[in-house]
Amino acid sequence: MSMPFAQICSKMSCMKEFLKSKKVTYNLMSFTAFKSMILFSYLLEQPRSYEEIKEYFKNHEFLRESISIDTLRVYINSLERLGCEIVRGRKAEGSKYKLLKHPFDIEIPADQIKSLIKVFKSLSKTIEIDDLISLTNFFDKIAKEINNDELRTALVNISPLRKINHEILDLLINACRRNDQISFMYNSPATGIKEIELLAEKLSVTNNKLYLYGISPQYKDSKASFLVTRITSKPIIRLNKTISIKITPLIVGCEIKDKNVPILENEKVIQEDDDKITIEITSDNKFSTIQRILSLGSACEVKYPESIRNEIYSILKKMKEEYIAEKI
Numbered sequence: 001m002s003m004p005f006a007q008i009c010s011k012m013s014c015m016k017e018f019l020k021s022k023k024v025t026y027n028l029m030s031f032t033a034f035k036s037m038i039l040f041s042y043l044l045e046q047p048r049s050y051e052e053i054k055e056y057f058k059n060h061e062f063l064r065e066s067i068s069i070d071t072l073r074v075y076i077n078s079l080e081r082l083g084c085e086i087v088r089g090r091k092a093e094g095s096k097y098k099l100l101k102h103p104f105d106i107e108i109p110a111d112q113i114k115s116l117i118k119v120f121k122s123l124s125k126t127i128e129i130d131d132l133i134s135l136t137n138f139f140d141k142i143a144k145e146i147n148n149d150e151l152r153t154a155l156v157n158i159s160p161l162r163k164i165n166h167e168i169l170d171l172l173i174n175a176c177r178r179n180d181q182i183s184f185m186y187n188s189p190a191t192g193i194k195e196i197e198l199l200a201e202k203l204s205v206t207n208n209k210l211y212l213y214g215i216s217p218q219y220k221d222s223k224a225s226f227l228v229t230r231i232t233s234k235p236i237i238r239l240n241k242t243i244s245i246k247i248t249p250l251i252v253g254c255e256i257k258d259k260n261v262p263i264l265e266n267e268k269v270i271q272e273d274d275d276k277i278t279i280e281i282t283s284d285n286k287f288s289t290i291q292r293i294l295s296l297g298s299a300c301e302v303k304y305p306e307s308i309r310n311e312i313y314s315i316l317k318k319m320k321e322e323y324i325a326e327k328i
Helices: 003-019 028-045 050-059 069-082 111-123 129-144 149-157 164-178 286-295 306-325
Strands: 085-088 097-101 183-190 192-206 209-215 223-227 237-238 250-256 266-272 278-284 300-306
Touching: 003 300, 028 050, 028 069, 028 097, 050 069, 069 306, 097 111, 097 266, 111 129, 111 149, 164 192, 164 209, 192 223, 192 286, 250 286, 278 286, 286 306, 300 306
Parallel strands: none
Antiparallel strands: 085 097, 183 192, 183 237, 192 209, 209 223, 250 278, 250 300, 266 278
16 A cells, blocks of 8 residues: 655655745645654654644744644544554543554564663673663663553663662762762661761662762771662762771782783783783772773683682672573
8 A cells, every 4th residue: 555655756846846945835645745744753742732733833944834623634644544543632631632653663572671671780780880871871762662661661660770869970970980088968777867978989789779889987897888869968079088098909810811902001911822811900999890800701810819709700600690590
């Protein structure tokens, strides 16, 4: 069956005239497709009443015409022949036309959605916070194109960043990058709201929840972690640091099977063979060191110290178990 949209191609002379003059003639046969696409774009944003549509067509830079309810029906019929489903709402709700579905929707089976969610959960445990934000935004875009409400909700709610104040998150990210001393109000489940002084170190995901880690004299051994969703105020940066800690640099030896891997500033090659190199990573930040090792994937094997080797093994084992066995 020929579609109204195909009529544009067969009416090139009319279209050339339109592009030249920027005025729409009343050859409805030629411009039914064009006006139908304009209507489709308008309804794609949100439901619209006849009066809203009429006003939109009247003020459109190319159309500038008033359409009757019968003419509107012609455009709707054209879209329905293409595969769209458009309904008119109840009078009490403004009698608005709603685009329920269209042939351009992304169709993702439920099992594939579950696989995507598993991948997301696995990645969120190891990637940098900036990458997690990008991944969250990507999933938001996918969710907007999903028709199934249950699957859309699953995609939207999967990110550990979902319930976090974005302004607070941005400030925490910068504080961790600079290793700032900050203070903030925290709603502790045990003691209620209290002020926290912290030397910010890192943001990390555990059990699909985002935690802030750092050094605080208010806690045993000075090491502390805080659930970010429980931070109730924007962190204040202390220009004069009062929290100090003696840091012993961490030295990690790794064997890398890919000799093309770029060597970073805090890394040095201590041995080079025909098919592999051995490097030493020197860092004050264990978290970033582990992230670096994980980013190298199967090409990298930790040789020492044993504590880091065991920690990497535990992380990879947990990721594998959750990816295979986790139920969503």
